[in-house]
Amino acid sequence: MDALEDTFRTLSIARRLRPSEATYILDLSLASCGSSGSDLLAVCCSSYSVHLHSRETLRMVGEFHGHTAPLCGVRFSHLSPHLLFTGSADGTLRCWDARQPGSNATQVFHSDSTHLYCSFDVSCSDRVLCAGTEQVEEESFLVFWDARMVQDRGELGSKMGGLLGVYSESHSDDITTVKFHPQQADRLASGGTDGLVNVFDLSLGGEDDALVTTCNCESTASSLCWTGKYLDQLLCLTHDEGLHLWDVARPDSDDTLTLLRSVDARTLVQLPDGAPLDYFVGGSWMSDEERLLLVGGSNNGKLHLLDCSGSGLKFINTLKGGHSATVRCFQWDAIARCLLTGGEDGQLLQWKAGAEEITVGKKDSLKSISSMQLKTKARRKQATKKDRSKLP
Template identity: 75%
Template sequence: MDALKDSFSSLSIARRLQPSKALYILDVSLPVCDSNFLAVSCSNHSVHLYSRETLRLLAEFQGHTAPVCGVRFSHLSPNLLFSGSADGTLRCWDTRRPDSDPIQVFRSDSTHSYCSFDVSCSDRVLCAGTEQVEEDSFLVFWDARMVQEVETGSKNGGLLGVFSESHGDDITTVKFHPQQSDRLVSGGSDGLVNLFDLSLGGEEEALVSTCNCNSSASSLCWTGKSLDQLLCLTHDEGLHLWDMASPESDDRLTLFSSPDARTLVQLPGETSLEYIVGGAWLSDEERILLVGGNSDGELHLLDCSETGLRLIKSLSGGHSATVRCFKWDVIGQALLTGAEDGQLLQWRPGAEEICVGQKDSLKSISAMQHKAKAHRKQAVNKDRVKMP
């Protein structure tokens, strides 16, 4: 834990981006390579592109007509940025063309509303998880290399197929393995976390393991020195850490599990942990970083291991409302956080604050509904997925 403490003990606000209008920041993404970009999704259905170093606004991409469920940079090209939405589209944006239309649009059935998505490490496959439609929920796959005719082109161009039997409720999170392009995990409101090996064929063959988190899964993260462990967080603040090195084995090991991770750590004074923002594997420190918070915007950085949670550092004076997302910038050695106050903050060791944008702090805007259930008749060709 010493290396983790050394990394975060002197964090303070370096830059504060104030919103020009009331909105939530829902998700943040960074390119894998050394690129001066970072992207966020916002509650007004837009995607913003900022300078990684200065937080200066570079572009605003508009086109989604429903809540955006996430943003992801291409693994191989920092000039490509993907976004997914409940409007039933995944969109690919060219970061070199500010404020332009998407260069690709991916769709499936008209009744599909996406609430999660991810891009494989090879950039060859896109996967989106849908909300439940009638009795079914779907994992939808596309060949990301297929050139789509934007808006007017073939509706299902690039569609590889769907999995429809593995989840019985909304598929709330999907995550490709960082190094193995055929390995995918999905989690849903049904409490199931499924591991797939897409190289094995159709859904029945590809499903190699199922875990139960006994709640609605909110996020999944590959962890461990060999990236063969899986961290699962739930919407009711549960935490599970599984060893997935031998997923076909009946002796799959639960390394750690708690139905309420908030009870595992003692904070100083009368402060209590109200929610978990998310988790991340820090490869340099070989530790899991967990970020929790309070409704007033205070953040708590936690070390997560098989023995439980330990407080590393509390961060105050930044956000004024619930924090929705974070990202550790390995290249810039900075922590990025976004919240319901609309602020994007950059934290660096020993930094002095520079304000970017509006000077007046915005409190949290009124609660907004970011998710609409779909209950329309579903008819879709349940194709087997054949990876390109």
């Protein structure tokens, strides 16, 4: 058993932050390690707010307000750990200064007034932002900005500062996930409810030239993850728990190699004691150990850690006693060797090997989920609005 798997098998709750109000945790992001400000964890909530926490203690140290519709994600800058980006269905991407909690956004990015964003990401060079829109009439758009173009603080003027352009032909429905390559700033993958997963090389110019390969996930794409020893593989999870793992090392070739495919990946692994695997949270490439971690869950709050490879899924461990509802996001902190999770019960949890639980916050502010009467909605299963084209 290798060191990482041994760590995963002995994870237990180290710290638990319970919500003081009924709110879902939708996404989280860790600041880049090794520089000033890297001790922060950002969380976006269903209340349209962004919370800053200490990554070590989980204590809340600040928050930001400004969005007026559901958030579609949160990302720390790769090179400037004090900069934080968020995207929203209110038609804006915003940049915040994590050194000034409570302040207005330092930059606001927007495009056409009809564009409502349901996904976004930041390139590894921090130079380009990309957002995927909901379907607008018969079209969907990938929108690009130069992140270095500074606009008036928090204001939406008539000029769309920093806007580089849009791609409008590659998707025909909501673009639910976009993911820049971790090391190649011009490489971008996008997935939508049209069942298509596209890979672009932005350095090649216009949309037709930039689109280097298209895959079919046969459902609605939920999340994407660049993976593999050379980060030349692409993992796609779907909203109905399908899984596709493609080798895209040669995107200009006629065929994209399918390494693993399952329309219902829950059937690929059997959990101990017949425990149910109800959904997948997402995947994460562990670069130091060169392995792909997949996190799944049961509707009762249990989490299941799985190893994913071209040969299938391998069970590692089940985490119990933590969440009481669907888990929406996770991050592996490679420096602290801990797993961070958040979900629809509003809890933020830190899991460490052999840990004993510490509850964070004042006792009088902690409420049980039942006392909050938190209504846990089912995971969104996005139906395709039109017939998908079947690709070979």
